[in-house]
Amino acid sequence: MTDSTLGTALITGASTGIGAVYADRLAKRGHDLILVARDAARMQALADRLTAETGRTIEVVRADLTDGDDLDRVAKRLASDAAITLLVNNAGMSLNGGLLDNEAPALERLIALNVTAPTVLASAAGKAFQARGKGGIINLASVLALAPEAFDGTYSGSKAFVLNVSLSLASQLEPKGVRVQAVLPGATRTEIWERSGKDVDSFPAEMVMDVYDLVDASLLGFDKGETVTIPPLADEGLYESYNNARLAMGPHLSKRDVAPRYRETVAA
Numbered sequence: 001m002t003d004s005t006l007g008t009a010l011i012t013g014a015s016t017g018i019g020a021v022y023a024d025r026l027a028k029r030g031h032d033l034i035l036v037a038r039d040a041a042r043m044q045a046l047a048d049r050l051t052a053e054t055g056r057t058i059e060v061v062r063a064d065l066t067d068g069d070d071l072d073r074v075a076k077r078l079a080s081d082a083a084i085t086l087l088v089n090n091a092g093m094s095l096n097g098g099l100l101d102n103e104a105p106a107l108e109r110l111i112a113l114n115v116t117a118p119t120v121l122a123s124a125a126g127k128a129f130q131a132r133g134k135g136g137i138i139n140l141a142s143v144l145a146l147a148p149e150a151f152d153g154t155y156s157g158s159k160a161f162v163l164n165v166s167l168s169l170a171s172q173l174e175p176k177g178v179r180v181q182a183v184l185p186g187a188t189r190t191e192i193w194e195r196s197g198k199d200v201d202s203f204p205a206e207m208v209m210d211v212y213d214l215v216d217a218s219l220l221g222f223d224k225g226e227t228v229t230i231p232p233l234a235d236e237g238l239y240e241s242y243n244n245a246r247l248a249m250g251p252h253l254s255k256r257d258v259a260p261r262y263r264e265t266v267a268a
Contacts, residue, residue: 007085017190114158
């Protein structure tokens with residue numbers, strides 16, 4: 001498929017792993033690409049291969065999204081380039097250890113990459129797409145957004161943030177013609193494990209998804225119009241029940257009166 005009307009997809013964390021596979025799949029669908037990451041050499045090798053295979057126009061942008069100037073540069077590109085029709089907010093990291101094992105610089109870097117960067121970029125893209133009445137934002141979260149007790153709460157908390165932002169954006173933008181999707185991968189075989197000092201092979205083999213399967217499933221979810229896509233979850237009803245319970249609480253969460261169970265009982 002080489003439909004130029006698909007426009008350009010900007011993909012963060014595009015040098016390897018999930019981002020690189022999104023680049024492969026979207027180029028083969030007919031998107032031109034802007035690849036954003038720190039490793040320019042790996043992105044250029046990917047761009048050369050995909051250009052040869054698909055004929056698409058692919059630009060490499062070296063940027064460290066934990067750096068404010070670099071983040072601002074990418075955000076301004078999203079805001080000003082009318083050819084961009086899709087943002088894939090994929091760049092992210094996890095800690096070596098957890099909250100109690102790390103000092104402030106590591107924690108601040110995780111928050112900068114996993115929280116600040118996708119927020120700023122989604123804001124820039126969302127405003128631009130809203131003005132045009134079309135476009136799409138794909139935010140990579142994690143199943144740990146729904147299971148904070150399972151591993152480090154810093155990482156899972158950052159992914160819960162991404163999920164919340166996605167749900168809020170979807171409610172605002174989808175009525176105006178802009179698609180928003182949160183993708184919640186489970187354990188997926190990528191370099192993020194090695195970079196954070198973890199061994200993905202320590203998990204049972206049946207728990208670890210191939211990265212190509214993950215991205216293909218996620219794009220199918222996007223095509224189907226899903227706001228939340230959880231590729232490993234076979235029973236969709238489980239998430240629907242969870243989400244329905246969450247929504248049912250909404251009308252009861254802000255009241256003038258204290259709930260009876262929090263009223264002090266005075267003995268007769």
